[in-house]
Amino acid sequence: MKRLINAALAALFLLSACAGKNTQKLTQVRLPVGYIPNVQFAPLYMAVQKGYFVAQGIQVTFDYSMENDITALVGADTDQFGIVSGEQVLLARAKGLPVVYVTAWYQQYPVSVVAKAEQGIKTPADLKGKTIGLPGMYGANYIGLRALLHAGGLTEADVKLDSIGYTQVEALAADRDQAVSVYSNNEPIQLKAQGYQLDELRLADYVKLASNGLITNEKTLSSRPELVQGMIKAILQGTADAIADPEAAYQASLSFVENLAQADTAVQKQVLATTIEFWKADRLGYSDPQSWDNMQSVLLEMGLLTQPLELSKAFNNDYVP
Numbered sequence: 001m002k003r004l005i006n007a008a009l010a011a012l013f014l015l016s017a018c019a020g021k022n023t024q025k026l027t028q029v030r031l032p033v034g035y036i037p038n039v040q041f042a043p044l045y046m047a048v049q050k051g052y053f054v055a056q057g058i059q060v061t062f063d064y065s066m067e068n069d070i071t072a073l074v075g076a077d078t079d080q081f082g083i084v085s086g087e088q089v090l091l092a093r094a095k096g097l098p099v100v101y102v103t104a105w106y107q108q109y110p111v112s113v114v115a116k117a118e119q120g121i122k123t124p125a126d127l128k129g130k131t132i133g134l135p136g137m138y139g140a141n142y143i144g145l146r147a148l149l150h151a152g153g154l155t156e157a158d159v160k161l162d163s164i165g166y167t168q169v170e171a172l173a174a175d176r177d178q179a180v181s182v183y184s185n186n187e188p189i190q191l192k193a194q195g196y197q198l199d200e201l202r203l204a205d206y207v208k209l210a211s212n213g214l215i216t217n218e219k220t221l222s223s224r225p226e227l228v229q230g231m232i233k234a235i236l237q238g239t240a241d242a243i244a245d246p247e248a249a250y251q252a253s254l255s256f257v258e259n260l261a262q263a264d265t266a267v268q269k270q271v272l273a274t275t276i277e278f279w280k281a282d283r284l285g286y287s288d289p290q291s292w293d294n295m296q297s298v299l300l301e302m303g304l305l306t307q308p309l310e311l312s313k314a315f316n317n318d319y320v321p
Contacts, residue, residue, distance in 0.1 A: 026059040027227060032074075032082045034067035034139070036166070037257040039272045040185065042249035043105075043279070045256045047238030056230030062256075067139040071215070075099050080220045081231055085109070085140040086210025086295050087304075089314050094305055098218040101315035103232045104287035105239065106211035106278045108204040111144025114188050115179035116172065117197040124152025124201055133164040133177035140212070144203045145181040147298050151206040172196075185274040193267045209298065210291040210315070211278075225319070232319050236284045243276050285320035 033041060044062065047053055053060045065073070070082035071089065075097030086109075089101045113132065115121040121130070127149060134141045149155060164171050168180035168187050173194065182188060184202055191198055203209070214235060216228055242249035250272055254260050260268060292311050299305040 025057060026054065027057055029053075029058050029060045029081060029227075029231065030063050030079050031060050032063040032065040032070045032079055034065060034070055034083055036064050037062075038186075039250065039253045039257060039260065039268050040183075040275050041256070042253045042272060042275075043235060043238035043242045045238075045252040046241050046249055047234045049252045049255065050238070050241065052234035052237045053230075056234050058227070058230055058234065060234075071097055071099050074215055074217050077217055077219055080216055080224070080227070082215050083212060084215055085143070085212045086292065086315075087140070087143045087299060089210070089215060090292075090296060090299055090309055091304065093309055093314050099215050100218060100221055100313070101210070101213050101215050101287065102221070102228055102319050103235065103285040103317075104211065104213040104281075105235070105285075106213065107281045107288075108278050109140070109144060109147075109207075109209040109211040110184045110275075110278050111140055111148075111181060111203045112184040112188060113145060113148055113179050113181050113201045114172065114191065114198050116175075117199055119178050119199070121179055121199050121201070124148045124206070125154065127152060127179060127201075128154055128158045130178040131160040131162055132179045132181060133162045133168055133171040134181035135166050135168075136163045137161065141181040141183070143299075143304075146302050146304075147207060147209065148201055148203050150298065150301060151203075169194075185278060186271055189267060189270050189274060193264065193270075207294055207298065208288065208291045210287065210295045213287065229319050232285060233321065236321065239279050239284055242272075243279060246272055246276060283320065286317055287315050287320075 048060065067084055067088060070084050071092035073079040074082045075092055086101065089099055092099045121127060132145065134145060146156065162177050168182050169190050171177045172180045172191060188198060188200055214231060221228055250269055292315055296308060296311060
């Protein structure tokens, strides 16, 4: 027995020594994700918890920055990676920022406009004359709303936009706004849980656009391809695990999302379940070229781009397993 204990202690010492050695070699990566800590980031939390980043020689920390700041940080090489939606990549490249989208996380653009059923908003055209709340005139909520208006033959001049920060649930519940632009996998679930009857216009039902994914910059892509591959592999491993085991994904989130344990468990698990549907794909990480053509067309029609970009430089699937 003593011999077994000594052997176990020796093995533990060896593992500890190796772990310490590996830690010194880890590449430090700050990953801006564009939102507050949330169960929607469960694949990232699982990738940390299961050691997928460390296995790739990466020590990752999450930065919950505003989405419109992320492309500037990555373009300037202040950060080497970030999570943003597809339009941010094109808008950044139009400004000369050398950002590149290297793996798709969401396969559908997860923005909706929701309203209480009594408003009678059944199609995008029904938004005409309505006051619509959204976090601000930036990011996916804004672009998704603009795309929905376009699908209904409307422009921004046909509605009144109300910048309310991330308070869409409260604003709609209190009738401050007649409709709100939200993430399809979050606020509609919270509102329904409070008993509200809603009509929801999902952008993904009208057009397929390049959605949320991992970006890097041209410098990192050329000088550290192994780092790019490592980030992608870890994130996709976490995503595959979350899809396969939602309960484990939820449990992993408890360590990263403050007050998640005090939140409505049923609602948060429904948020996660709905989000998982946006990640599913035959080939995780693959970005559909047609979604980029569609995104560019929408931005050109909106006047947010003045001329077409070379899309082959904006995204690629070369590093997707």
